[in-house]
Amino acid sequence: MIERTSGQPIQRHRKTDDVPLADVLSHYITEQIDIEAADDKSCRKPLSRPQEVLTYILHLIDWWGDKTVGDITRANCRTYTGTCKTPTAARNRLEYLRRALNIALEDRIIDRVVVVTLPPKPKRRTDFFERDDVAKMIRACRAQRLYTHNEKKSENTGHAGTQVRTTSYPRRHLIPYILLATYTGTRSSRMFTASFIKKEGRPWIDLERGVYHRTAPGEEVAKNKQAPSFKIPKRLLQYMRRWYKAGRRYPIEFNGEPIENSRALSRLIKELFPDRKLVPHSFRHTAATWMMRESELAINDIAGFLGMSMEMLDRVYGHHRTHHQQGIADAISTGGIGKIKKDKGDTDNFSYGKKQPEETGRNKSEQAKPSQIKMSVRSQKIRKAA
Template identity: 30%
Template sequence: MPRPAKGARLHKFKHRPHFYIRDTGKPDRSTGCTSRAEAEKALGAYIATKGRSGAATEPENYTCGEALTVYAEEYAPTVAAPERIGYAIDALLPFWADLKLTHVKGETCRRYAKWRDKSPGTVRRELGTLQAAMNYANREGYVTSAPLVTLPEAPKSRERWLTREEAARLVWTAYRGHKTKHLARFVLIGLYTGTRKDAILRMGFEPSTVGGWFDLERGIMFRMGDGERETKKRRTPAPIPRQLLGHLRRWKASGARWAVEYEGLRIGDVKRSFARIVGDAGLEGVTPHTLKHTAITWALQNGAKTWDVAGFFATSQQTIEKTYGHHATDYMASALDAVERKR
């Protein structure tokens, strides 16, 4: 396992008047400065221009750490959720920082997966960030080409969804639990709208910059807030089911500002508390995302068309057909009819 890179830093030799810049894999460079303050400015200029020469360099002369740094500094600030890129880079740097782009190949990627010791899904996301960083460096003219990472096999899609009896038990457990009544609201919104966890927790009853909101007069759910950036996880508006609309009106009439709140404050996360009510309800393999699986599955089982389901649940039709299609009432109906029909 390669050592984590220390990065560019100042160094002072005992018998030399000037400060030097020391960087992993590169010769020491004099700042020409005898004062620490001036040397710090020189170091800042060095870091700002590191890896940014006018001409593209060859992959064997460019480290993965440099590619990741450029990606974090230049591209990450332009996306809706830069922290996700940051999490991946924090995981990647200890292993990849000093390796050249030419070291990125199947054997190294498999070694990273073994060293990381995380789920294939996690490793795929992290290596995907490395690929994106190298592609960016190539596209922006820092390197002449970008190698391809080797990804672990994609995990199978989760098939877990709740029966109506299980869903009712989960809601009732949350409502009766100590300090978990707010989770009953979270579960109901998830089951009726199939909205993702983070989007639910940001939703309120008035427009805001934090997240989406429920327009109870028009019966429309807006999953995105004012000024929020669109991401790959689409958050399109949708009509509010009448059963949920009744609940929402009662919650707002009671003085609630947020759809899911505790003592008047918006909930930041429900990971631990949700796991607790799942255990108390005697269920297994249920996560907040299971609510989205359940909502889509129920809709297809009730006869909804995949096109309408994709629009309502803000999910691509390809994903609906691939992951949930077998739940549709007309699944392979024409083929079955052809097989059973008399000649």
């Protein structure tokens, strides 16, 4: 990391345009990622995914490391975006460049705000699985591995090119993930690191009380990544207790060891749904969608269960909640909409009939006012006498 930076102590009181970006990014690593700095109480709040952020910073240094702050222009940001795989990937990295500049401004390494031009924000993915889709994935995970006989090795056996089922179940370990993600909407990182035994640094699943603690003891969680504890549904709790009695110590494990991520799940989704834009995070969308469809579930309860703000839940998934319009649908379906409905106490049965109501002629705008009406001769004599 030191070899990638300028190699000089960070100087202050320089013109902003002359400050090397390598110094700005190196300072960000010291403040946000470095382990020794994170132990300091005066340090800023440490990142929740430092390794991922470090990968972004190293990618930024590869392109911006030999440039200065003055080289941050709209044209250069657009050129950098072209070097990334997707505009979304470029946006994620440029956001950290902007954060590094903001921290440098706070610590007076630069003396003015620097604008970083970001690619347009991508549309939010809201695709979700239906129940038949989830059942299809579970069936695929329970299937045995298929082995295709090699043509050269099996040319004398008569089995060349044929497929047979083996005794191996390579995708069986994905079933707990599918069930957990579908029923609870928990993020992947909170499921891969969870444990049935209370351990430091791991979310804890309390099988006795039936509570899933999504955060590890003493863990600080970012505001936009809330992970509240929740009551485990009875159906899912029975599965978990069965897994624990069978010898598991982690809900999602492979060969007895916890796994950090699963490329097998991504491959499974692409294999079963090649024409749909579905990813492992779509399970969270699935849980939110299914819950919003249930009329008896309150929105604030759903938001608390998923660890999502009510504003976000209503904005992204509110279109699935239409049961409050049932009265309108019933009124239209019964043909009663548009009809005059009288109160039960209204017994005089008044109706205009077939004849349309007409003007009575009273208080018309063109009607002469009382002072303008011509008085009779007798009224004029009385008025004069008075």
